[in-house]
Amino acid sequence: xxxxxxxxxxxxxxxxxxxxxxxxxxxxxxxxxxxxxxxxxxxxxxxxxxxxxxxxxxxxxxxxxxxxxxxxxxxxxxxxxxxxxxxxxxxxxxxxxxxxxxxxxxxxxxxxxxxxxxxxxxxxxxxxxxxxxxxxxxxxxxxxxxxxxxxxxxxxxxxxxxxxxxxxxxxxxxxxxxxxxxxxxxxxxxxxxxxxxxxxxxxxxxxxxxxxxxxxxxxxxxxxxxxxxxxxxxxxxxxxxxxxxxxxxxxxxxxxxxxxxxxxxxxxxxxxxxxxxxxxxxxxxxxxxxxxxxxxxxxxxxxxxxxxxxxxxxxxxxxxxxxxxxxxxxxxxxxxxxxxxxxxxxxxxxxxxxxxxxxxxxxxxxxxxxxxxxxxxxxxxxxxxxxxxxxxxxxxxxxxxxxxxxxxxxxxxxxxxxxxxxxxxxxxxxxxx
Amino acid sequence: xxxxxxxxxxxxxxxxxxxxxxxxxxxxxxxxxxxxxxxxxxxxxxxxxxxxxxxxxxxxxxxxxxxxxxxxxxxxxxxxxxxxxxxxxxxxxxxxxxxxxxxxxxxxxxxxxxxxxxxxxxxxxxxxxxxxxxxxxxxxxxxxxxxxxxxxxxxxxxxxxxxxxxxxxxxxxxxxxxxxxxxxxxxxxxxxxxxxxxxxxxxxxxxxxxxxxxxxxxxxxxxxxxxxxxxxxxxxxxxxxxxxxxxxxxxxxx
Numbered sequence: 001x002x003x004x005x006x007x008x009x010x011x012x013x014x015x016x017x018x019x020x021x022x023x024x025x026x027x028x029x030x031x032x033x034x035x036x037x038x039x040x041x042x043x044x045x046x047x048x049x050x051x052x053x054x055x056x057x058x059x060x061x062x063x064x065x066x067x068x069x070x071x072x073x074x075x076x077x078x079x080x081x082x083x084x085x086x087x088x089x090x091x092x093x094x095x096x097x098x099x100x101x102x103x104x105x106x107x108x109x110x111x112x113x114x115x116x117x118x119x120x121x122x123x124x125x126x127x128x129x130x131x132x133x134x135x136x137x138x139x140x141x142x143x144x145x146x147x148x149x150x151x152x153x154x155x156x157x158x159x160x161x162x163x164x165x166x167x168x169x170x171x172x173x174x175x176x177x178x179x180x181x182x183x184x185x186x187x188x189x190x191x192x193x194x195x196x197x198x199x200x201x202x203x204x205x206x207x208x209x210x211x212x213x214x215x216x217x218x219x220x221x222x223x224x225x226x227x228x229x230x231x232x233x234x235x236x237x238x239x240x241x242x243x244x245x246x247x248x249x250x251x252x253x254x255x256x257x258x259x260x261x262x263x264x265x266x267x268x269x270x271x272x273x274x275x276x277x278x279x280x281x282x283x284x285x286x287x288x289x290x291x292x293x294x295x296x297x298x299x300x301x302x303x304x305x306x307x308x309x310x311x312x313x314x315x316x317x318x319x320x321x322x323x324x325x326x327x328x329x330x331x332x333x334x335x336x337x338x339x340x341x342x343x344x345x346x347x348x349x350x351x352x353x354x355x356x357x358x359x360x361x362x363x364x365x366x367x368x369x370x371x372x373x374x375x376x377x378x379x380x381x382x383x384x385x386x387x388x389x390x391x392x393x394x395x396x397x398x399x400x401x402x403x404x405x406x407x408x409x410x411x412x413x414x415x416x417x418x419x420x421x422x423x424x425x426x427x428x429x430x431x432x433x
Numbered sequence: 434x435x436x437x438x439x440x441x442x443x444x445x446x447x448x449x450x451x452x453x454x455x456x457x458x459x460x461x462x463x464x465x466x467x468x469x470x471x472x473x474x475x476x477x478x479x480x481x482x483x484x485x486x487x488x489x490x491x492x493x494x495x496x497x498x499x500x501x502x503x504x505x506x507x508x509x510x511x512x513x514x515x516x517x518x519x520x521x522x523x524x525x526x527x528x529x530x531x532x533x534x535x536x537x538x539x540x541x542x543x544x545x546x547x548x549x550x551x552x553x554x555x556x557x558x559x560x561x562x563x564x565x566x567x568x569x570x571x572x573x574x575x576x577x578x579x580x581x582x583x584x585x586x587x588x589x590x591x592x593x594x595x596x597x598x599x600x601x602x603x604x605x606x607x608x609x610x611x612x613x614x615x616x617x618x619x620x621x622x623x624x625x626x627x628x629x630x631x632x633x634x635x636x637x638x639x640x641x642x643x644x645x646x647x648x649x650x651x652x653x654x655x656x657x658x659x660x661x662x663x664x665x666x667x668x669x670x671x672x673x674x675x676x677x678x679x680x681x682x683x684x685x686x687x
Contacts, residue, residue, distance in 0.1 A: 402531025
């Protein structure tokens with residue numbers, strides 16, 4: 001049975017009637033099919049209703065009040081009841097959260113980092129006291145703070161001012177260990193530069209990672225982070241961007257490997273007129289826990305953000321979590337923001353928690369919206385394709401492929417898109433069995 | 434020649450208050466090359482008939498039959514019906530994000546024909562058919578129906594009609610929401626398909642407007658789940674002048 005958590009259960013359209021603009025989606029929220037509406041009746045709303053264990057959900061407190069600090073001790077030892085950890089299986093984090101106290105460190109060998117050479121792009125390995133580190137990232141949970149406290153050296157990739165990188169900067173992160181470890185990466189896009197960056201995680205590792213993106217004035221940075229780990233990997237990754245005036249930041253995550261992957265992509269606007277597009281795709285198989293917690297912090301005026309995450313789940317105990325926090329502060333007049341999460345449940349035995357949280361502290365905005373849906377196949381899409389002669393199984397594949405391709409198409413790097421399309425085909429073959 | 438035969442068809446849908454009968458004994462025989470217009474007021478069951486022919490799971494046939502050249506259509510799955518030569522131009526074509534028109538059209542054509550179309554001819558056919566329907570070539574790389582206007586969706590339905598070459602087409606209120614120019618373009622497409630493929634057409638409409646462009650051989654007035662009257666093209670003129678009131682009063686009194 002798929003379970004869903006939704007912010008707006010009153011918007012459930014049980015009879016599925018009407019002509020949706022986007023199948024399954026209304027303008028401002030989800031319209032679940034009757035089947036899934038029944039499933040979600042067992043779930044609980046995030047904002048106002050008590051959670052299943054009878055405790056009041058704490059999501060009502062502002063994201064602005066969330067602790068953020070470079071000090072590990074500022075984050076208490078986790079109990080699993082914390083708002084931002086309540087969906088995460090701490091017992092499967094393999095110690096990344098330093099359960100034994102604040103003097104412990106992540107001491108394993110960090111995954112190897114290799115960066116392909118690109119004209120105008122410099123790559124350095126620096127010590128942990130390099131002054132540039134931490135400019136665009138502040139840990140905001142214990143696992144990220146543990147990585148900050150533990151990492152030995154960092155990789156710094158700099159796209160020079162005004163440089164338009166002709167080819168993608170490919171960062172290969174390859175793990176070979178199972179001891180808990182820490183890693184730090186910094187990508188600086190200097191003013192008016194343009195670059196595509198692809199970070200691919202492979203092998204096996206138990207790693208807490210801080211990845212920061214310093215996107216300077218007028219720069220355009222297009223990042224794709226692919227989690228293609230072997231089956232046993234445990235990966236926590238805080239990926240935070242500081243997006244300066246008139247800069248654009250695109251961030252695409254694709255997760256399909258690993259045992260537990262917990263991503264916390266964050267965009268903070270440091271000046272007006274900036275834009276952040278944050279996309280993601282996750283494909284959870286049996287036993288996998290894929291969690292993504294987005295945060296878009298609108299503190300500067302006239303910035304635009306767009307978040308779209310899509311997930312597919314199949315197999316016993318396939319688990320996905322998507323939390324989307326968008327905070328539009330009082331200073332962020334003229335903000336235009338939208339976030340959406342869509343999940344497609346392929347088999348019984350899976351669970352998705354999807355919680356969009358939108359906080360708006362000023363009325364002077366262009367727009368702000370959120371939507372979330374978790375559904376089995378859209379019957380009307382299936383009917384349409386079958387009514388054109390396409391057999392059911394093929395129609396299902398076409399719909400699913402289409403569902404996932406919408407994110408892959410955002411990457412904009414041909415060979416990466418092709419490889420991921422092939423990878424998704426392989427995942428679909430698993431779906432057949 | 435092929436024949437689509439509907440005999441004493443009764444169809445129900447599931448509602449909150451239990452099953453509700455929508456079609457109450459519909460009989461129609463359509464031969465290839467013929468155009469039958471089904472006209473009727475809202476809620477008379479016209480679209481139910483269209484969806485039932487295509488096999489939409491929402492509609493349950495409780496009695497009666499649909500056969501195509503003697504083959505039991507009701508025994509066929511939705512895709513089998515399409516491959517047997519039935520086509521439904523939908524009233525509300527759905528959007529399929531992430532599936533491009535090009536991919537969709539080729540996949541469907543391959544399924545219907547049982548073999549992949551020759552790459553060279555196919556692209557040319559698609560291009561020509563799009564041009565004839567005044568569909569922007571850029572639509573080929575867009576996702577199926579995604580962000581298309583109502584009129585664009587209807588043109589794309591007719592594009593499929595022309596490319597897939599069915600024996601029988603059911604047009605479910607294809608004229609609704611079209612402006613005069615779009616109506617003409619779409620009607621020309623239907624007429625082309627009919628003359629090229631000797632297609633049989635079941636044209637479901639609320640208004641007589643489209644009949645200025647597509648001349649029916651037969652007109653059936655549909656009221657309360659049944660054919661209330663059948664006639665030739667002149668029956669449409671009478672409906673234009675008198676409306677459906679006469680039939681509805683009769684049905685209410687029955």
